[in-house]
Amino acid sequence: MFKILLVCFVGSRIGMGHLSRMLVLANTLRSTNVVIPEFLIFGDLVKKNELANFNIHNFPIEKKFVESIENIQEELNFDAMIFDIYPKHQIDNLDKLFFKLKQLSVITVAIDSLIQYRNIIDLIWIPSFNFECTKYSDCTAILKSGWDSFLIKKRVQQKTWRAGNKVLILTGGSDSANLGVSLPTQLDRLLPKDTRINWVKGPFSNMPKLPKKCRLSWVISDAPDYLDELLVESNYVLTVFGVSLFEALQYGIPTVVFSPWLKDNKDLNDLKKENVAMVKDNSDEAIEGLIYLIKNNETSKKYSINSLKKLSINGTEKLSNKIISLIKYQ
Numbered sequence: 001m002f003k004i005l006l007v008c009f010v011g012s013r014i015g016m017g018h019l020s021r022m023l024v025l026a027n028t029l030r031s032t033n034v035v036i037p038e039f040l041i042f043g044d045l046v047k048k049n050e051l052a053n054f055n056i057h058n059f060p061i062e063k064k065f066v067e068s069i070e071n072i073q074e075e076l077n078f079d080a081m082i083f084d085i086y087p088k089h090q091i092d093n094l095d096k097l098f099f100k101l102k103q104l105s106v107i108t109v110a111i112d113s114l115i116q117y118r119n120i121i122d123l124i125w126i127p128s129f130n131f132e133c134t135k136y137s138d139c140t141a142i143l144k145s146g147w148d149s150f151l152i153k154k155r156v157q158q159k160t161w162r163a164g165n166k167v168l169i170l171t172g173g174s175d176s177a178n179l180g181v182s183l184p185t186q187l188d189r190l191l192p193k194d195t196r197i198n199w200v201k202g203p204f205s206n207m208p209k210l211p212k213k214c215r216l217s218w219v220i221s222d223a224p225d226y227l228d229e230l231l232v233e234s235n236y237v238l239t240v241f242g243v244s245l246f247e248a249l250q251y252g253i254p255t256v257v258f259s260p261w262l263k264d265n266k267d268l269n270d271l272k273k274e275n276v277a278m279v280k281d282n283s284d285e286a287i288e289g290l291i292y293l294i295k296n297n298e299t300s301k302k303y304s305i306n307s308l309k310k311l312s313i314n315g316t317e318k319l320s321n322k323i324i325s326l327i328k329y330q
Contacts, residue, residue, distance in 0.1 A: 002327050004029060004037050005072065008084040011043040011061055016173030016203060017243045018084040021111065021127065021151035023050050025082070028153070028320040030054075035324065040072060046203050049225050061089075066097045073106065079327050080107035087113050095120060107326045110141075111151070118143065122326055125319055127151050127246075129310070130270040142322070148313035150246050155228040158251045161304040163297045164235035165194050167290065168253075170227070170244040173202035177240070177260035180208035183283055188216050190287055192294060198230060236300070238290050241268060249276055249307035254300035256289040258282055276307040 006026055008018040019041065026037040027050065039054050043061040059068055069081070081101065085091070098120040101108050109123045118124055118139040126133075131145035169187070171179045180201075187197060188211050196217040199208050203223040210218055221230060227247055231237070237248040241259040248255045255277040259268060272279045278293060280286040293300045 002035050002079040002324070003076065004035055004080045004082060004323070004327075005040055005076075005078045006037055006082045006084070007040045007042075007069070009042045009061065009086040009089060010046060011204070013174070013176070016046065018086065018111075019046070019048075020243055022082070022084050023048065024151050024153045024316050025111075025319060026054060028316045029323070032320065032324060038076075038078075040068070042068075044204075047223075065091045066093045069097055070100065073101070073104065078106060079330075080109065080323060082109040082111060082323070083114060084111040085113045105330055107323070107330055109323060109326075123322060125149060125151075127315065128267075129274065130267065144319075144322075147310045148318060149315045150250075150311065151316050151319065152243065152247050152250055152311075153314075153316060154250055155226055156232055158308075159232050161252050161254065161301065162235065163294075163300065165192070165294075166196050166198065166233060166235045167191070167294075168227075168230055168234040168237045168248075169197060169199045170237065170239035170248075171200070171202065171205065172240050172242055172244070174204035175202060175206065178206075179240070179260070179283060180206055182209075184208045184210050184218075186283070186287055188214055188218075191216060191291065195294075198234065200224065200227065200230065236290060236293055238286055245277065246311065250311040252304040252308040254278075254293050254303045255307075256280060256286045256293065258286040274306070274310065275302070276310055277303055 006022045008022050010019045029035040029037050037054060040057045042059050045058045098108055098117055108121045110121050111125050112127055115124060118136055118141045121141045123142045126145035127150045128145050129147050133143045133145055136143060198219045198221055200221045201207060231248055231251050231253055234253055237253050237255040239245050239257050241257055241264045245257050257277050258280040268279050278289040280289045
């Protein structure tokens with residue numbers, strides 16, 4: 001059995017996205033019966049039932065990163081390490097770490113980051129539909145992106161989309177834009193009066209501020225382990241840009257997406273061209289888009305069909321197979 005260490009960051013400022021996709025990958029790797037995955041989590045150790053299935057190493061986010069990796073490798077001798085690192089977290093001496101791991105014949109994989117180390121790392125996997133791999137002709141690592149690169153998992157059977165009155169609201173693991181303060185009041189005032197809203201509160205988020213007297217029916221889902229069952233029971237989704245968008249699209253749920261942050265503008269502009277979701281510039285426009293989808297079944301159906309086609313291939317299984325292949329032929 002091969003031993004693989006999955007390394008990621010989790011926290012109120014960072015969110016849950018890194019851990020969520022690493023959990024999906026870890027479960028897929030374990031299902032092959034040739035891999036024993038373990039986790040090294042820097043930051044907050046959140047409550048997730050799936051984590052109980054794995055051996056977890058947990059350090060404060062301030063802990064010296066490279067030293068921690070070197071110590072754990074010396075003690076436990078992993079065959080491969082997978083890094084899903086928060087891009088804004090400053091880490092010194094990463095090049096020395098990757099050179100040392102290569103000398104030890106440890107396969108190194110980067111998820112959605114570390115492109116600057118493309119000539120040291122063995123595999124760089126970018127879960128993105130629009131990342132231009134051809135820009136990096138000097139890359140010695142295997143570089144992969146595309147609609148078949150997303151690290152998400154269908155945990156329940158998808159349903160054929162039907163119009164209805166159930167709306168799922170996803171603001172991210174930490175709701176870093178504080179949408180829970182004003183968005184509920186806007187939704188309650190503007191959406192059709194028979195709308196039933198399920199607001200997903202992330203593990204690092206505050207409770208949404210609902211109107212004192214609600215016009216609509218509201219349910220607050222407090223940090224659910226998975227979104228899958230909530231998604232397939234919903235007729236429409238309103239979400240901030242992130243992993244949750246692609247989780248919704250894989251089930252063909254008509255979705256409105258926006259971002260409070262300028263950094264996502266290019267991705268959102270490119271997403272418009274794909275015709276898989278309604279892309280808006282801000283939360284006000286997103287509400288208008290949601291109302292439009294509710295009233296226009298043909299547009300909603302178009303988005304449902306297009307998103308199912310784009311996400312028909314399981315990226316997690318492809319990555320899992322590639323990692324095992326690299327270890328076997330090391």
